[in-house]
Amino acid sequence: xxxxxxxxxxxVIVVWGAFTGAFFLxxxxxxxxxxxxxxGADGADVKQLLAEQRELLGLDRPVWVQYWDALTGALRGDFxxxxxxxxxxxxxxxxxxxxxxxxxxxxxxxxxxxxxxLSVVIELxxxxxxxELLISLPPVAVSLPxxxxxxxxxxxxxxxxxxxxxxxxxxxxxxxxxxxxxxVAGGGxxxxxxxxxxxxxxxxxxxxxxRNWGLSRFDVLVRHALKNAALPVITSLGTTVGVMVGGxxxxxxxxxxxxxxxxxxxxxxxxxxxxxxxxxxxSAVIFVVVNxxxxxxHPLLDKRxxxxx
Amino acid sequence: xxxxxxxxxxxxxxxxxxxxLRARGGRxxxxxxxxxxxxxxxxxxxxxLAAVHPGLFATGxxxxxxxxxMLLAPSPDHLFGTDDFGRDQFTRTAWGTRLSLQAAIIxxxxxxxxxxxxxxxxxxxxxxADSVLMRVVDIMLAVPSLIVSLxxxxxLGRGTLNIxxxxxINSTAGFARLMRSEVLKVSNAKYVExxxxxxxxxxxxxxxxxxxxxxxxxxxxxxxxxxxxxxTVAALSFLGLGAPPPTPEWxxxxxxxxxxxxxxxxxxxxxxxxIVVTVLAVYRxxxxxxxxxxxxxx
Numbered sequence: 162x163x164x165x166x167x168x169x170x171x172x173v174i175v176v177w178g179a180f181t182g183a184f185f186l187x188x189x190x191x192x193x194x195x196x197x198x199x200x201g202a203d204g205a206d207v208k209q210l211l212a213e214q215r216e217l218l219g220l221d222r223p224v225w226v227q228y229w230d231a232l233t234g235a236l237r238g239d240f241x242x243x244x245x246x247x248x249x250x251x252x253x254x255x256x257x258x259x260x261x262x263x264x265x266x267x268x269x270x271x272x273x274x275x276x277x278x279l280s281v282v283i284e285l286x287x288x289x290x291x292x293e294l295l296i297s298l299p300p301v302a303v304s305l306p307x308x309x310x311x312x313x314x315x316x317x318x319x320x321x322x323x324x325x326x327x328x329x330x331x332x333x334x335x336x337x338x339x340x341x342x343x344x345v346a347g348g349g350x351x352x353x354x355x356x357x358x359x360x361x362x363x364x365x366x367x368x369x370x371x372r373n374w375g376l377s378r379f380d381v382l383v384r385h386a387l388k389n390a391a392l393p394v395i396t397s398l399g400t401t402v403g404v405m406v407g408g409x410x411x412x413x414x415x416x417x418x419x420x421x422x423x424x425x426x427x428x429x430x431x432x433x434x435x436x437x438x439x440x441x442x443x444s445a446v447i448f449v450v451v452n453x454x455x456x457x458x459h460p461l462l463d464k465r466x467x468x469x470x
Numbered sequence: 471x472x473x474x475x476x477x478x479x480x481x482x483x484x485x486x487x488x489x490x491l492r493a494r495g496g497r498x499x500x501x502x503x504x505x506x507x508x509x510x511x512x513x514x515x516x517x518x519l520a521a522v523h524p525g526l527f528a529t530g531x532x533x534x535x536x537x538x539x540m541l542l543a544p545s546p547d548h549l550f551g552t553d554d555f556g557r558d559q560f561t562r563t564a565w566g567t568r569l570s571l572q573a574a575i576i577x578x579x580x581x582x583x584x585x586x587x588x589x590x591x592x593x594x595x596x597x598x599a600d601s602v603l604m605r606v607v608d609i610m611l612a613v614p615s616l617i618v619s620l621x622x623x624x625x626l627g628r629g630t631l632n633i634x635x636x637x638x639i640n641s642t643a644g645f646a647r648l649m650r651s652e653v654l655k656v657s658n659a660k661y662v663e664x665x666x667x668x669x670x671x672x673x674x675x676x677x678x679x680x681x682x683x684x685x686x687x688x689x690x691x692x693x694x695x696x697x698x699x700x701x702t703v704a705a706l707s708f709l710g711l712g713a714p715p716p717t718p719e720w721x722x723x724x725x726x727x728x729x730x731x732x733x734x735x736x737x738x739x740x741x742x743x744x745i746v747v748t749v750l751a752v753y754r755x756x757x758x759x760x761x762x763x764x765x766x767x768x
Contacts, residue, residue: 171608178609186621300757304749306701308708309724309742312731316739320732327732407616411705415728426709429620441617448612 168456172449179445180235180438184228187434231434235442241435243428250435254421254443261420263336264412265405268343272401275344276351276394277387283352284359284382299356302349307408311342311415328417339416343408347401351394358390365389392463399452406444510754517748520567528561532718541734550740553726557716563741566718570745573634573712574699580638582692585645586685592646593653593684594676604650610643619702623711630703630712630719637702641695648691652684659683694756697749704745720745 212221220227234241240250279298286292318338319327325335362368363386371385410422421440428436520527536556544551550559592603610618615637622636656662657680665675700720706712707721715726720741727737 171605174605175609175612178606179613182609182613183617183621186618186625300753301746301750304697304701304746304753306704306708306724306742306745306749308705309739309746312724312728312735312738312742316731316735320735403611403614406614410616411708414709425617426620429617429624432624437617437621441613444614444617445609445612448614 165456168453172453175449176442176445180232180442181228183438183441184231184434187429187432187437188224188227231438235438240439240442243436244433245431250433250439253436254424254439257420257424258443260418261409261413261422264340264343264409264418264420265402267336267340268405268408268412269347269398269401271340271344272347272351273398275348276355277391279348279352280355280359281382281387283356284363285378296356299349299352302345303353305345305349306411307342307346308411308415310345311339311412314338314342315415329419330416335416335418339412339418342415343405343412346408347404350401351397354397355390355394358393359386362386362390388462392459395455395458395462399448399455402451403444403448406447507754507758510751513747513751514755517567517571517751520564521571522568524565524567528558528564530558530561532557532562532565533716534558541730541737543734544736544740551734551736553737554730555716559723559727559737559740562718562723563720563744566720566723566741569630569713569717570700570703570707570720573630573637573703574696576631576634577637577641577699577703578692578695580635581641581645581695582688584638585642585647586649586688588642588646589649589651589688590653590681590684593650593657594680600650603646607643607646610640611647615640615702619706620711623706628711628714630707630717633703633706633712634699636706637699641699644695645688645692649684649688652687653680656680656683690756690759693759694753697752697756700745700749700752 231241238251242248243250243253246253276299279295283292283295286295315327315338318324318334319330325332325338329335330338359382363382365386368381368386371381376384409420410426412418413420413422424436425440427433428440524532534557536552539548539552539556541554542548542552548558548560550563552558553562588603588607592600618640619633619636622639623632626632626635662675662679665679670678703712704721704724707719708725710722710725712722713719715722723741724738724745727734727739727741730737
């Protein structure tokens with residue numbers, strides 16, 4: 162368990178590093194939110210207006226003071242006020258968070274289902290040409306830009322079939338189709354990895370033994386080979402989640418859904434530092450938690466790995 | 471964006487005897503035996519030609535507007551149709567190749583060089599420097615690359631080359647991790663040990679044996695990364711962070727056509743198809759370089 166504690170510490174360091182990195186990256190960027198707020202003004206009083214706004218937002222203080230304030234505030238869960246919306250950044254962020262969480266979660270689920278199903282079907286297919294065709298699918302899937310998949314689905318389901326609304330469909334249908342757009346690339350990458358692992362597993366002695374017991378092909382594949390081949394896939398889910406977070410921005414843009422993705426793009430654009438910091442910190446926390454869960458689950462699936470060893 | 475390194479499987483490792491001869495005969499014969507790889511190479515040649523000399527494929531001017539030719543469907547005159555300003559979409563796609571490809575290659579070059587340096591330093595020094603550098607790499611991998619890219623682009627300003635810089639900085643972490651693991655692997659190889667016993671110094675050993683051999687894997691991975699970079703450049707341009715309209719650029723073309731996706735779907739989807747085929751070709755060629763290793767491009 163001691164090693165797991167160390168992992169936990171690393172996790173905290175990663176989150177802190179992400180927060181700090183984002184803070185200073187945005188700090189070195191020329192121009193700040195005060196510039197954005199006074200963008201419309203002109204004439205001689207711009208400079209004074211700018212200075213007033215900077216003082217109001219606390220942007221005139223030394224960078225270390227600002228950083229310390231931001232960090233200690235973040236530890237209390239207070240990231241400050243969103244510059245444009247004039248209310249807590251955390252509130253702004255978590256308003257659109259459920260929308261994105263639903264999208265990313267359903268997307269991940271669909272990606273796993275698609276990827277695993279495809280790999281199993283590939284292994285069970287006997288016809289050579291059908292098998293070749295199926296094997297060529299995952300590489301195609303990872304080459305598809307998520308925004309293009311989204312546009313194709315939008316064209317078909319909104320404009321041809323009229324199943325969903327083209328702009329921000331609020332129902333489950335809209336959510337499902339948006340997450341399908343997100344799932345294609347993830348499913349392809351899961352299937353690529355899983356197919357390669359399955360091939361390795363199917364030539365192993367233990368699979369030979371299972372076959373000699375007289376188990377059916379499906380049983381050998383799903384109950385024996387798949388269980389072992391799935392381990393690296395589970396490890397890779399941590400990365401997949403990161404990709405999903407990026408993918409949601411594109412999917413939300415294509416389907417005109419208001420989620421974290423759009424919020425962050427606008428916040429970075431307008432230098433709304435508190436909102437950006439919330440977004441970066443939460444993303445890093447999600448990444449760390451997913452990887453910790455993966456690490457914790459690993460020994461349960463593979464008895465050879467243990468945290469005490 | 472990320473390159474994960476998986477275990478080398480025993481089955482795909484080259485056999486011990488006559489490795490050189492096998493590799494040579496294998497590559498030429500393999501090209502003939504796999505038509506897919508041949509097509510991929512041909513497509514890449516076409517794309518490179520279009521990038522260097524777009525006039526070969528489309529003689530027209532990508533910016534020329536024509537009010538009498540607005541939103542036409544694809545036809546022999548206008549292979550990809552025309553947009554809402556009457557510009558020929560095929561011409562724009564052909565002329566957009568240069569910017570898109572340039573950005574992808576610059577991005578990979580930045581990531582490759584900076585990542586390899588970090589990985590080499592970490593792998594060569596080991597100890598404390600190694601763990602500090604790898605923690606930094608972990609942190610870089612923990613923040614979604616899109617957010618980092620957004621912040622970098624807002625620092626540098628919009629533009630396709632700035633997108634390339636952002637992607638390059640983002641892919642540094644992946645290359646660093648790969649380079650480090652390769653350096654560690656090569657350092658333990660028999661021929662490096664032999665070099666120790668031959669009395670060669672540390673620096674000579676590093677640059678004569680470790681660096682060239684470790685770079686081979688990293689370069690092979692970089693070919694795959696060009697495909698990923700093309701996708702990311704297109705994605706960021708699609709979000710409006712790249713060159714401003716009316717510059718022809720692949721991602722931007724898809725974004726501009728988006729308004730007409732309901733009826734004139736070809737405006738978005740045909741340039742999109744060019745992106746997909748290009749990425750497929752790059753991945754196919756990349757995979758042939760990466761035989762015997764498993765790199766997962768996520």
